[in-house]
Amino acid sequence: MDLAFNEKQEEYRQQAREWLINNIPEGWGTPVFEWPDDEAERGKILRNWDRKLYEGGYAGISWPKEYGGQGLTHVEEIIYDEEAGKLNAPGGINVIGKLLFAPTLLLFGTEEQKQRFLPPLLKGDEVWCQGFSEPNAGSDLAAIQTRAELVGDRWVINGQKVWTSFAHHAEWCFMLARTDHDLPKHKGITLFLVPMNSEGITVRPLVQINGNRDFNEVFFDHVSIPQENVVGGVNNGWNVAMGTLGFERGTLALGRQVRFQNEFNTLVQISKSLNKNGENISQNSYYRQKLAELFAEIRILRYHGLKTISQLLNEGKLGPEASLQKLFWSTMHLNMGKLGLEVLGEEGPYIGKETVGRGVLQEIDLGSRGETIYAGTSQIQKNIIAERVLGMPR
Structure with missing residues (x-):
């Protein structure tokens, strides 16, 4: 597998990064950003981001041009996802439509359905x-x-x-x-x-x-x-749904990997700011080992993601191997959340502007629990891997 990007692709990366820096809502991802309490206003912010992505040429990057896409490849899609992850860019409100429904419709939909539903989805006019x-x-x-x-x-x-x-x-x-x-x-x-x-x-x-x-x-x-x-x-919905779940389980790993790396960096910084029993946590052998394991697993996730995208590029579809990736990243993120609370210790129950990390590690711990459930629970993923990847009997 060639893990290097060519010169043209690196130019695209730089352009995407510059566009993101210039267009991400001011203060996004920091305590400065004022997230409204009103749910309708929250939705408006995210829908506006989807529209801005479309206007900037970063929506439907690998989709055919006849459906409103950019007509590029999954490689450019990967590059954008990585840069967006590095900058903690908004996900938008139409993430379900873009990442799950649209690829499903491109595979299984009629030409009339593609023409009707894909362009307004990309423009942010219709949320799914x-x-x-x-x-x-x-x-x-x-x-x-x-x-x-x-x-x-x-x-x-x-x-x-x-x-x-x-x-x-x-x-x-x-x-x-x-x-x-x-x-x-x-x-x-x-x-x-x-x-x-x-x-x-x-x-x-x-x-x-x-x-x-x-x-x-x-x-x-x-x-x-x-x-x-x-x-x-x-009566063919099961086959269609398995295609949808394949995208949900296997194609999002690279963007997640970068965001997980950002969270890991925050965890390391917080570890450096806290002491236990008179010793800095980051210098404690137990915590250093745990942090090293997480770092290695985040890097492994990147290579899993590259392999999955390579399969998608070469074969045009994803197989049951996507369950390996989903099980891996959800388990890893759950362990990151547990370690974060362990690092916080008695500071763990407190969330707010004046607390350690402003609640970032608590958010990872609480959010990661649901990740082991959606898109198929960890137990279901293990069954799929055993039966359909390893060929074990039921």
């Missing part, structure tokens, strides 16, 4: 959310009970979804529903495109333990949509 998980179908996604029935020339959907990120801001939802109860549970599932302003949809927020308000419950009560709002064919 993902309706996969249900209260009794999280780890076992094939156990979904939300159902869709064809009545005349329209699908009528009833059921509930949960952990639906940005549903309270979204104009559209790509969701799974059961369309044939007589088939095995991995069959008889279809992926639908549902307008969020449809009559019969109710969105209820779920506030997380760290105070974030991105997740929601979504209820569908006799929601009617056109017959053509199906992606990948009726």
